[in-house]
Amino acid sequence: MxxxxxxxxxxxxxxxxxxxxxxxxxxxxxxxxxxxxxxxxxxxxxxxxxxxxxxxxxxxxxxxxxxxxxxxxxxxxxxxxxxxxxxxxxxxAHINAARMRGHEWVGVRRGEKEMYYWGSPVELSKQDKIKRFRDFLVNDGLSNGFELNKERVRQYVSQWMAWKPKCLFGYPSTFVLTVSMCLDMGINLSSLKDRGLHAIITTSEMLSDIDRDLISQAFGVPVFDSFGxxxxxxxxxxxxxxxxxxxxxxxxxxxxxxxxxxxxxxxxxxxxxxxxxxxxxxxxxxxxxxxxxxxxxxxxxxxxxxxxxSGGRAVEFIVTKTGKWVVGYSFIYIARMVKGIVKFQVVQEELGEIRIRLAVDTQFPENGKDQVKELARTRLNSDDNILVEIVDDIEPAPSGKYRPVISKVAEQLYKERSFS
CATH class of the missing domain: 3.40.50.12780 (ANL, N-terminal domain)
Structure with a gap:
């Protein structure tokens, strides 16, 4: 070696x-x-x-x-x-090979059904279509974990029950929210284990011991983390x-x-x-x-x-007026699509209003604010009031970590376990 x-x-x-x-x-x-x-x-x-x-x-x-x-x-x-x-x-190719090997370490072999529970870019490109065809050939599926409400979660669970994946792969926060909604609706996620589910694999965010236990107990299978x-x-x-x-x-x-x-x-x-x-x-x-x-x-x-x-990465949700929970990572895709965005932050202090703060450079177009607003509206699929403002800089939290999404609405609703 x-x-x-x-x-x-x-x-x-x-x-x-x-x-x-x-x-x-x-x-x-x-x-x-x-x-x-x-x-x-x-x-x-x-x-x-x-x-x-x-x-x-x-x-x-x-x-x-x-x-x-x-x-x-x-x-x-x-x-x-x-x-x-x-x-x-x-x-x-090296990254994909390493990921496949990691999945095999926890008993999921290449070619066995894996459901990727996360989001997709705002617009579907030709390459995305090629990837979907490749995913079909290698038994990979996709459920959009960026936009969640009770009805959508119910549909996903039904799809998983029918498709019978051996592994679910996604963000810890998405799984935690899914578990909480299913508990509220009386849906037994452990039934997926009887349909062949073997493991949950998480990525991108900090997986706390509390969240790991919550997810594992709900699905009835072990939870494994990856980092990159x-x-x-x-x-x-x-x-x-x-x-x-x-x-x-x-x-x-x-x-x-x-x-x-x-x-x-x-x-x-x-x-x-x-x-x-x-x-x-x-x-x-x-x-x-x-x-x-x-x-x-x-x-x-x-x-x-x-x-x-030791130091984690956290992501939060935005809650729309229609009751849809939109994971913070969806706004990362918006930031990727508009040139000149150096830093961004999404802030929600009250239901119905979302503020997007941007630190930009000289590549940011004249109509950049309008582009961001339109992309955000498309992503949210809601008539929430969206404000876009340009700032000199976005300071980190007292912990030293940047928080891309801050939602007091989601924090309060989550504490109350109110997901309707």
Whole structure:
């Protein structure tokens, strides 16, 4: 494994130096030659890569001739900071292979039915249609978890009962809301276990022990978590023992003190180097996530390192006047579709009114506010009053984490278990 990692790191550094202007200029300025990186520790000769640098130097960091489908993608993750970067077919193939392997760790083999319970982009593109055909061939299904009300949840459960998936895959918050609505309606989700459901796999948000237990008890099957960054790749996936194993052959992980930025011994802010993404080298990228890394052996027998996430990512819901619960991630897709959005935040303080705050740059179009409002109205499918405002910046919460969605309405209704 260490030889494979070193070989892939060497290949990545060589590509970065010979194929990308940004990394060549940086390495020359620091007198780093590709041959100098002989061990994983040598990687610390590189400075930390900040998200703002990636955003500003993106076009100087890409190797467009790496292979098929080197293309620009946009993400906001679970934060409210928009980011564009390049990916390629080979990089995506590595990520998909890692995800398949993670699912096999918990007893879900490729080709067995998996239902993806999350959202889809605002508009269906040709590529989405191709993906749907591919999903049909490999037994993947999709239920839109971005827009939930009791009737829709009832329909989804009926569809799942008929389709008999072995795995449900989605966001923890979506599963928690689904469980709460089903309890309120008297729907027994554990019946899905009798139809072949084997596991729930979650992603993208912090999975608390309380939520894990709630979901597991309702569905009658174990819940396993996965962890990754769109720009960094899939980082870890839990095994049947509950250990989150790292994808060591694809990523090199470090930790630093978030204040001093000095390396730490396995506990601190996560720094990632993706060693299979040669089209767009990501070297020592700060993630902002607080983690603990470990080399301790797991009883499952998997010989990979492990990771625990200490600082979580949270997402919330917006509630429309019609009673529909719309998951916060749906607004991330809106932020991806309009150029120039650097940060965004959706705030709902009272039912019927939604305020979208945007920090933008010079690429934001003159009619950008109207575009955002129209996309939001399409997503909500409701006549709620939508206000769009441009702000200088969006400050993080006292915890230091950005909250892309803040809904006092959803918080109160959730406390009251009022989902009608």
């Amino acid at each position: 260490e030889k494979l990692r070193q070989d892939r790191l060497n290949a990545l550094i060589d590509v970065a130096y010979t194929r990308t202007p940004y990394w060549k200029e940086l390495m020359d300025s620091r007198q780093i030659k590709p041959g100098d990186i002989r061990t994983l520790k040598d990687l610390q000769q590189f400075p930390l890569l900040e998200k703002d640098t990636l955003r500003k130097k993106r076009e100087q960091m890409v190797w467009r001739e790496e292979g098929k489908r080197v293309q620009l993608v946009r993400t906001s993750g679970s934060t409210n900071e928009a980011l564009e970067f390049y990916t390629s077919s080979s990089r995506e 960054l769109r720009e960094g790749g899939l980082i870890g996936h839990e095994c049947e023992q509950g250990t989150m194993h790292c994808m060591d052959e694809q990523v090199i992980l470090e930790t630093i003190d978030p204040e001093s930025l000095e390396p730490t011994n396995g506990e601190g802010e996560l720094v990632i180097t993706n060693i299979v993404g040669k089209a767009f080298p990501i070297i020592r990228y700060r993630t902002g996530d607080i983690v603990t890394l470990s080399q301790k052996e797991c009883a499952c027998g998997i010989k990979l390192s492990s990771i625990k996430i």
